[in-house]
Amino acid sequence: MRRLSRLLAIAAVGLALAAVWEGYKLIGQSIGPEGGPSWLPVATDDLTMPHTWDILAAFVEPVQRGRSETLAVFLLRSAWFTLREAALGFAIGAIVGLGLALIMLRSRFLDRGLVPWINISQTVPLIALAPIVVTWGRTTFLSDTQAVSLIAAYLTFFPVAVNGLAGLKSPDPASVELMRSYAASWWQTVIKLRLPAARAYLFPAFKLAATLSVVGAIVGEISAGVRGGLGRVILDFAGRYTTGPEKLYAAVVAAGLLGLFVFWLANLAERRAMRGRAVELS
Amino acid sequence: MESTTDATEPAVAIRGVVKVFGAGTDEALTAIDGIDLTIAPGEFVSLIGPSGCGKSTLLRLIADLLPLTGGEISVFGKSAEAGRVDQDYGMAFQSAGLFDWRTVAANIELPLELMGWSKADRRARSAEMLELVKLPEFGDRYPWQLSGGMQQRVAIARALAFRPRLLLMDEPFGALDEMTREHMQNELLAIVADLDTTVVFVTHSIPEAAFLSDRVVVLSPRPGRIHSIVDVPMQARTAELREHSEFFKTATEIREALRAVEATIPSAGAPEPSPSTGEAAE
Ligand SMILES: Nc1ncnc2c1ncn2[C@@H]1O[C@H](COP(=O)(O)OP(=O)(O)OP(=O)(O)O)[C@@H](O)[C@H]1O
Ligand SMILES: [Mg+2]
Numbered sequence: 264m265r266r267l268s269r270l271l272a273i274a275a276v277g278l279a280l281a282a283v284w285e286g287y288k289l290i291g292q293s294i295g296p297e298g299g300p301s302w303l304p305v306a307t308d309d310l311t312m313p314h315t316w317d318i319l320a321a322f323v324e325p326v327q328r329g330r331s332e333t334l335a336v337f338l339l340r341s342a343w344f345t346l347r348e349a350a351l352g353f354a355i356g357a358i359v360g361l362g363l364a365l366i367m368l369r370s371r372f373l374d375r376g377l378v379p380w381i382n383i384s385q386t387v388p389l390i391a392l393a394p395i396v397v398t399w400g401r402t403t404f405l406s407d408t409q410a411v412s413l414i415a416a417y418l419t420f421f422p423v424a425v426n427g428l429a430g431l432k433s434p435d436p437a438s439v440e441l442m443r444s445y446a447a448s449w450w451q452t453v454i455k456l457r458l459p460a461a462r463a464y465l466f467p468a469f470k471l472a473a474t475l476s477v478v479g480a481i482v483g484e485i486s487a488g489v490r491g492g493l494g495r496v497i498l499d500f501a502g503r504y505t506t507g508p509e510k511l512y513a514a515v516v517a518a519g520l521l522g523l524f525v526f527w528l529a530n531l532a533e534r535r536a537m538r539g540r541a542v543e544l545s
Numbered sequence: 546m547e548s549t550t551d552a553t554e555p556a557v558a559i560r561g562v563v564k565v566f567g568a569g570t571d572e573a574l575t576a577i578d579g580i581d582l583t584i585a586p587g588e589f590v591s592l593i594g595p596s597g598c599g600k601s602t603l604l605r606l607i608a609d610l611l612p613l614t615g616g617e618i619s620v621f622g623k624s625a626e627a628g629r630v631d632q633d634y635g636m637a638f639q640s641a642g643l644f645d646w647r648t649v650a651a652n653i654e655l656p657l658e659l660m661g662w663s664k665a666d667r668r669a670r671s672a673e674m675l676e677l678v679k680l681p682e683f684g685d686r687y688p689w690q691l692s693g694g695m696q697q698r699v700a701i702a703r704a705l706a707f708r709p710r711l712l713l714m715d716e717p718f719g720a721l722d723e724m725t726r727e728h729m730q731n732e733l734l735a736i737v738a739d740l741d742t743t744v745v746f747v748t749h750s751i752p753e754a755a756f757l758s759d760r761v762v763v764l765s766p767r768p769g770r771i772h773s774i775v776d777v778p779m780q781a782r783t784a785e786l787r788e789h790s791e792f793f794k795t796a797t798e799i800r801e802a803l804r805a806v807e808a809t810i811p812s813a814g815a816p817e818p819s820p821s822t823g824e825a826a827e
Contacts, residue, residue: 414585440610445659446630455655459646 281315290311313509316518321509334510338496338517344490345480346410346521352415353476357466357469359416360423365453368431385421389479390416393486407489414487418470426468430461463511466533473525481518482531493518554622556711556743557584557607564602576602577694578768579616586710589737589744591754591761593799595807599769600747604713607745608636610681621710634711635704639719641696643688643703650675650684653703660707674702677736694725701733708740715747727787730757753802755795756787763802775801 291307294300305311326337365379367374393414400410432457442452484494493514500511564577576599584590591598605611607618609625622626628634635656643652653671654662662670675681678698680691688696697717704712717728730753737744748754754761761775775798778791786792 266642289758305625435642437640438636438644440605441636441642442637443610444608444629444634445656446632455659456644462646 284312284315288314301401310505310508313512318509318512321507321513325472326510332517338493338514341491341493341496342521344492345477345484346525348411348492349415349473349476349480349521349525351409351412352479353419353473354420355412355416356472356476357423360420360468360472361427361465363420363424364427364431367428368453368457369449369476374428381421381424384417389418389482390486392417393483396483397487407487411480411483411487411489411492414483415476418475419480422468422475423465426464427461430464431457434460434463453540462536466529466536467524468530469532470526473529474522477518477522477525493521548642551584555583555619556586556588557582557745558619559583559603559607559616560618561605561616561620562606562613564599564611565614566696569621575768577606578770580769580771582762582771584743584745586743589734589746589757591746591748591758592764593748593751593754593761593803594764594769594772595746595766595803596749598764598766601715602762603764603769604715604747608634608713628711629703631750632656632707633709634708634713635707637700637704637712637714638696639716641688641700643692643696643699647688648684649680649686649688649691649699652688652699653706655703670706671702672804674706676704676758677739678732679703694721694729697721697729698732701729701736705736705740705742710743712742712744714744717746718738718753719749726753728811733757751796752787752792753797754799755792761795761799763799763806765773765806772806775799775802 287305288307291300291303295303295307309317322335322338323333324332326332363377367377377539396417397407397410397411400403400407400413405413406442431453438456438460439452443455480492481497483489484492485498489495497511497514497518500507500514504511558635559580559582562580563575563578566574566576578674580603582590593604594600602611606613607625609629613625618625620633623633643649644655647655650668650671652665653674657667671684672681675684678701680695680698680702683691683695684698688699691699697720701717706713718729721729733744733752734757736742744757746754746757748757755777758777759779761777763772763775764770765772775795777795
């Protein structure tokens with residue numbers, strides 16, 4: 264019941280957004296020349312703002328004249344390609360992030376010395392970094408798609424490292440003292456106390472990292488020139504915008520849905536991992 | 546003033562113990578300044594005194610959770626550190642400090658897990674301990690599904706799970722209402738009598754100290770020293786004792802000692818002499 268009402272609420276907001284889009288378009292076209300009056304920030308002709316139903320219809324039309332595959336299936340295939348890159352990137356980022364958090368927990372020196380560098384790492388624009396990673400990858404055994412995963416990992420390790428460290432440090436002193444009274448080793452304290460306590464910090468980071476991994480994979484594909492994924496599709500459709508603007512919009516919707524899907528996966532994982540506690544929180 | 550000097554090794558021997566927090570800095574604070582105390586095996590000793598006089602600090606020193614500034618502490622003839630590493634003591638504090646991601650049984654089993662007990666042995670022992678603290682039905686619940694008094698009983702079960710010879714308790718019943726408190730006191734006495742456990746018990750409550758203890762150590766305000774020790778006459782500690790005249794006599798004696806101690810609290814913050822730190826801990 265709760266689930267149904269939530270779905271209804273989401274659908275209602277989606278419809279409202281579509282209505283705003285169509286409303287804006289309608290106003291522009293009814294008061295101005297073709298494309299709307301020049302004082303509107305975005306022109307309202309069908310090339311700039313295709314109708315929402317045209318975008319939806321594009322999904323079931325063939326992806327290209329003469330091909331039987333529909334756009335939806337084509338996008339699904341591309342999304343699957345990107346998802347695999349993103350998943351690998353997420354896994355690498357999560358492991359690296361958690362590893363860094365543990366290192367910073369272990370060493371006060373690295374805690375102080377590493378944090379600024381981790382912060383700086385995220386100020387480097389991904390677009391600038393991606394070609395470097397791809398170039399490096401080509402000199403080693405890495406394939407271009409694996410290089411794309413690395414680019415995704417570059418985005419995902421950050422929230423995991425930062426939140427992970429906060430989570431590992433979150434147990435109260437009394438709990439830490441209790442473990443010490445048991446003469447527990449550093450690792451035992453991490454496994455039995457710090458990691459379980461860190462879950463409440465790690466899962467929000469995982470959710471963020473999951474969506475970032477999709478962003479990283481798409482941007483990585485575009486700058487690495489990898490074909491087969493959503494990044495390339497977006498690039499291609501942008502190049503052929505004038506002959507089919509709704510296709511680009513459809514691809515953007517697909518990218519958004521892919522992000523939503525991985526977020527949902529991470530959310531599901533959180534619920535499973537936080538079972539027990541969740542009863543009280545909800 | 547020592548009650549018995551029999552041939553058996555003392556459970557806890559405290560000699561000339563000094564604790565200075567932040568020694569060497571201008572914020573140096575002498576919490577304990579020269580305490581001698583010998584506790585016999587099986588004895589129940591309470592520490593009572595004004596707030597901030599160093600009761601918790603003394604307990605933490607015995608538990609080897611804080612480094613000594615001077616003097617020495619031995620636990621069953623060994624250093625306090627060896628006592629901790631050998632798991633000679635169990636600890637229970639004012640807040641139960643249970644891990645809320647573990648079931649009640651898993652909380653009790655935590656120290657056993659760290660000691661490498663098999664799963665079957667752990668199960669058996671936690672069931673036994675739950676029986677002992679009269680919560681046999683609650684093993685599969687989570688701590689937050691229990692009342693404060695029940696949580697406290699679980700914490701005591703955890704502290705006693707591996708049958709330590711020594712039990713260190715810091716105001717374990719402080720957060721409980723009067724009825725639960727008396728009930729818990731009776732249960733604690735039954736349990737420690739059963740297992741022949743030595744107890745060092747910090748409390749603010751005069752009746753509690755008078756009811757539970759063999760000896761009550763009254764500490765003077767900071768820097769903590771022993772003001773006096775009240776011997777409690779040997780008696781069957783039953784519910785009737787609470788109404789017995791001997792009980793009131795003991796309580797009065799403790800109260801008078803505490804009054805004498807409170808009277809020595811300086812009204813102005815006189816600078817305290819910093820003790821020599823030549824006698825460093827090993
Ligand atoms: N980790 C610490 N660092 C610095 N000072 C401390 C620390 N722990 C305790 N102290 C100080 O040592 C003194 C004794 O503290 P302690 O906690 O042992 O008092 P207590 O007798 O247990 O008091 P209460 O009855 O209020 O619990 C206090 O003045 C306290 O401020
Ligand atoms: Mg205290």
